[in-house]
Amino acid sequence: IGEVRRYLRDNNSMRVSRSLRDIAYKAITAKEALTKKFNKEPTIEAIAEEIEMKKEDVLFALDAIATPLSLYEPVYQ
Amino acid sequence: MIHLEFNSESENEGIARVLAATYMMKFDPTMEEMADVKTAVSEAVTNCIVHGYEDDQGKIFMDISNEGSVLKIVIEDFGVGIPDVKQAMEPMYTTKPDEERTGMGFSFMEAFMDKIEVSSESGKGTRVIMEKKVTGK
Amino acid sequence: MIHLEFNSESENEGIARVLAATYMMKFDPTMEEMADVKTAVSEAVTNCIVHGYEDDQGKIFMDISNEGSVLKIVIEDFGVGIPDVKQAMEPMYTTKPDEERTGMGFSFMEAFMDKIEVSSESGKGTRVIMEKKVTGK
Ligand SMILES: Nc1ncnc2c1ncn2[C@@H]1O[C@H](COP(=O)(O)OP(=O)(O)O)[C@@H](O)[C@H]1O
Numbered sequence: 001i002g003e004v005r006r007y008l009r010d011n012n013s014m015r016v017s018r019s020l021r022d023i024a025y026k027a028i029t030a031k032e033a034l035t036k037k038f039n040k041e042p043t044i045e046a047i048a049e050e051i052e053m054k055k056e057d058v059l060f061a062l063d064a065i066a067t068p069l070s071l072y073e074p075v076y077q
Numbered sequence: 078m079i080h081l082e083f084n085s086e087s088e089n090e091g092i093a094r095v096l097a098a099t100y101m102m103k104f105d106p107t108m109e110e111m112a113d114v115k116t117a118v119s120e121a122v123t124n125c126i127v128h129g130y131e132d133d134q135g136k137i138f139m140d141i142s143n144e145g146s147v148l149k150i151v152i153e154d155f156g157v158g159i160p161d162v163k164q165a166m167e168p169m170y171t172t173k174p175d176e177e178r179t180g181m182g183f184s185f186m187e188a189f190m191d192k193i194e195v196s197s198e199s200g201k202g203t204r205v206i207m208e209k210k211v212t213g214k
Numbered sequence: 215m216i217h218l219e220f221n222s223e224s225e226n227e228g229i230a231r232v233l234a235a236t237y238m239m240k241f242d243p244t245m246e247e248m249a250d251v252k253t254a255v256s257e258a259v260t261n262c263i264v265h266g267y268e269d270d271q272g273k274i275f276m277d278i279s280n281e282g283s284v285l286k287i288v289i290e291d292f293g294v295g296i297p298d299v300k301q302a303m304e305p306m307y308t309t310k311p312d313e314e315r316t317g318m319g320f321s322f323m324e325a326f327m328d329k330i331e332v333s334s335e336s337g338k339g340t341r342v343i344m345e346k347k348v349t350g351k
């Protein structure tokens with residue numbers, strides 16, 4: 001079963017919190033680019049596709065970087 | 078329809094918010110629509126924790142469902158209740174002016190959702206029903 | 215402790231998975247720890263949907279809690295149940311070999327979590343209790 005585990009995924013000891021910051025940064029950059037390109041706000045799914053991430057991870061990342069204070073601002077400042 | 082039950086601890090506010098955001102993903106929302114719903118959920122749950130239960134601990138229920146593209150979120154506590162709902166919903170009205178409350182919670186819920194309905198009974202609790210059409214546009 | 219109730223629809227599998235992931239964020243987990251828990255939840259919920267209720271609709275409960283850094287997840291259905299739990303948990307054992315089931319669901323849960331306990335009664339349903347120490351290391 002240890003084999004199964006190794007087979008299924010690379011050993012990844014990076015913290016989720018750190019990876020989420022990277023994803024969020026990419027998502028926001030992609031959002032701005034897509035908005036310019038199509039002249040309307042992209043959906044989360046379109047953003048996820050653009051940066052080749054799952055939409056659930058994009059959602060998660062965006063939430064993780066939104067501090068309570070930025071709640072009433074755009075999610076990213 | 079999904080139903081979530083959690084204790085009135087502030088760390089659970091984030092859990093409720095992410096659950097609502099996750100549920101609405103099936104409508105292919107924009108970031109802005111998602112942020113609107115998260116803000117509304119956040120305000121409603123915070124109210125249950127801060128006002129509904131004050132220093133007590135209690136249960137909070139959240140139901141999320143949809144009819145077509147209309148998202149419906151019900152958030153409910155079984156705490157002190159609101160004696161005068163109409164007054165409570167007025168912009169800037171707060172019973173806790175000292176604790177960095179702005180009195181704008183209900184106003185945000187109204188602004189970011191299409192519809193909000195509040196029912197409450199003193200000593201029994203408070204239920205907030207919110208709806209929003211989510212179109213990804 | 216949080217408690218989630220949802221219908222046995224496959225779209226809800228993702229919701230359960232994200233909820234578990236959200237809950238465990240307080241332990242500042244590694245990517246691997248989070249992937250492990252998400253896989254285990256996914257397998258357990260899929261089993262409720264595919265085997266527990268087969269073509270029927272039914273409720274699935276998920277409880278998430280922790281004692282210190284030990285995360286505990288209970289996933290429960292009220293479907294057909296498992297006549298022989300020991301046999302069902304054997305690697306590659308499946309009662310649906312035709313439908314791209316691998317019979318590895320329980321094996322994954324065992325591999326990715328520290329502890330798994332399955333109890334079931336024919337015609338009553340199935341409960342899976344899983345634990346994992348999450349340390350961010
Ligand atoms: N769940 C609740 N239980 C009891 N009282 C509530 C609840 N939600 C709101 N209230 C009352 O309504 C008032 C206005 O709420 P809100 O607009 O969110 O402003 P704030 O939370 O900043 O005070 C609160 O100050 C409180 O008196």
Ligand SMILES: Nc1ncnc2c1ncn2[C@@H]1O[C@H](COP(=O)(O)OP(=O)(O)O)[C@@H](O)[C@H]1O
Pocket residue numbers: 257261262263265266267291293294295296302303307308309310315316317318319320321340
């Ligand atoms: N919730 C459940 N209700 C009824 N039967 C179940 C449930 N979970 C698992 N089983 C039984 O245990 C077997 C093994 O499960 P699993 O290891 O996940 O493999 P698979 O799902 O690929 O068949 C299933 O084929 C099924 O017969």
Ligand SMILES: [Mg+2]
Pocket residue numbers: 120123124180181182183
């Ligand atoms: Mg408020």
Ligand SMILES: [Mg+2]
Pocket residue numbers: 257260261317318319320
């Ligand atoms: Mg399985």
